[in-house]
Amino acid sequence: MIDIPITTYTHFDFNKTLDYPSITVCKDPPYKYDKIKEYGLYGHPSITSEWIKFDFDNNNLDEVWDNITFNANDIFVQYGLEGYAHNVELIPVMGFNMGRCYTMSPKIVSKHVSQGTGYAMTMRHTAREVETTVSIIPPGYHVYIHYTKEPFTEVRVYNGGMVEYLYLNVGETLRVKVTVDEYKMISSSDDPCINRVNYSANECTTRYVWHLATEAVGCSGPWIESPLPRCNNYTTMRALIVKYRNIFEAHNCTTCPRICRSLLYNGFVTDRQKYYFWDSNTKLWSTANGAAALETHLYVNFNSMMVSVYEERYNYDWNLFVSDLGGSIGFLLGLSVIGLMQIFGKTWRYFIKPFIKCDKKSRSVSITSATTADVKTIRQEYIDTWNDNNTAFNKF
Numbered sequence: 001m002i003d004i005p006i007t008t009y010t011h012f013d014f015n016k017t018l019d020y021p022s023i024t025v026c027k028d029p030p031y032k033y034d035k036i037k038e039y040g041l042y043g044h045p046s047i048t049s050e051w052i053k054f055d056f057d058n059n060n061l062d063e064v065w066d067n068i069t070f071n072a073n074d075i076f077v078q079y080g081l082e083g084y085a086h087n088v089e090l091i092p093v094m095g096f097n098m099g100r101c102y103t104m105s106p107k108i109v110s111k112h113v114s115q116g117t118g119y120a121m122t123m124r125h126t127a128r129e130v131e132t133t134v135s136i137i138p139p140g141y142h143v144y145i146h147y148t149k150e151p152f153t154e155v156r157v158y159n160g161g162m163v164e165y166l167y168l169n170v171g172e173t174l175r176v177k178v179t180v181d182e183y184k185m186i187s188s189s190d191d192p193c194i195n196r197v198n199y200s201a202n203e204c205t206t207r208y209v210w211h212l213a214t215e216a217v218g219c220s221g222p223w224i225e226s227p228l229p230r231c232n233n234y235t236t237m238r239a240l241i242v243k244y245r246n247i248f249e250a251h252n253c254t255t256c257p258r259i260c261r262s263l264l265y266n267g268f269v270t271d272r273q274k275y276y277f278w279d280s281n282t283k284l285w286s287t288a289n290g291a292a293a294l295e296t297h298l299y300v301n302f303n304s305m306m307v308s309v310y311e312e313r314y315n316y317d318w319n320l321f322v323s324d325l326g327g328s329i330g331f332l333l334g335l336s337v338i339g340l341m342q343i344f345g346k347t348w349r350y351f352i353k354p355f356i357k358c359d360k361k362s363r364s365v366s367i368t369s370a371t372t373a374d375v376k377t378i379r380q381e382y383i384d385t386w387n388d389n390n391t392a393f394n395k396f
Contacts, residue, residue: 007315013307020106021265024152026142027070030099033132036068043134048238061230065222069100079121095154096223105148118301125170125294140169147263153206156249164267173297175271181264184311193260204256213244
């Protein structure tokens with residue numbers, strides 16, 4: 001009962017409704033090449049040597065970051081859930097390594113499963129963005145499918161995460177079916193978890209990394225939420241970038257436990273096409289060209305209402321404790337219900353019953369003696385009376 005063992009139970013639930021995951025999309029290249037050059041930088045702000053040419057006195061870092069990253073219109077041609085854009089909430093997420101990403105979260109629950117009831121989004125690149133990319137990977141989109149209560153972060157999260165990752169090259173059409181696994185943990189001293197409604201391991205870890213980076217330098221950057229002022233010179237900006245890049249994936253955060261109930265969405269690619277599409281008018285495969293060749297399409301949907309549930313439960317309670325206790329006592333003492341009945345029976349026969357019989361016998365003897373004495377007295381009186389009468393008769 002002090003250290004109760006825990007067992008994991010697996011079962012399947014067929015739900016009437018399903019919650020779609022959040023989908024975060026990050027464009028690659030993450031920064032506008034032409035805009036970033038206007039500020040004396042090159043390709044990506046992580047190239048610290050370029051910051052020596054940046055004019056800190058006449059430029060606001062928050063405005064600079066807003067100009068060099070992509071807004072929603074630069075990324076999305078159209079998007080929606082179950083065919084409508086108002087069914088989703090689009091939230092920008094600012095980062096350093098990934099630029100400005102966008103998280104799409106559902107506002108509704110799904111009651112049906114089909115390709116037409118899932119996410120659908122069309123994203124775009126320009127020819128200039130493809131030509132000027134400085135990334136080591138081809139232009140495209142990083143796609144993260146994750147639980148809505150665990151917001152996206154570029155910081156590596158050891159205790160949480162549970163993110164499905166896909167990459168789409170420019171011009172690809174990708175269809176993905178998702179399944180969902182539900183995990184229910186029991187918090188323990190060696191593997192703690194938290195049940196608070198508004199808690200997130202991702203957000204907790206991100207703030208931990210932000211605090212480490214800004215505390216060491218004494219200033220913050222435009223991708224960091226911090227009460228400290230923005231860095232205003234080359235020395236501090238360079239120190240902040242170096243510190244952040246060194247710890248955002250290699251930190252040792254142990255103060256942010258995972259949440260006790262979480263959902264893991266698994267994505268399976270069912271169809272992948274590139275640079276061509278099915279023309280329903282001509283009934284032929286057609287090659288995409290011009291702006292259409294730079295558009296990327298993503299479709300995400302459930303294919304089943306079934307949820308796999310992995311639940312931790314205590315496999316010991318007070319009922320089992322009492323049962324084990326009784327069994328142990330019976331084994332150690334050699335006692336059983338029949339044995340106890342025999343003991344009670346012999347105790348009654350040899351100790352209690354004889355005392356009851358002795359008490360009854362003593363009472364019976366006293367009553368008999370008293371009765372015998374009374375009878376003898378009455379008989380003697382009768383004999384004396386008879387003798388007296390006979391003596392008187394003889395005299396006459």
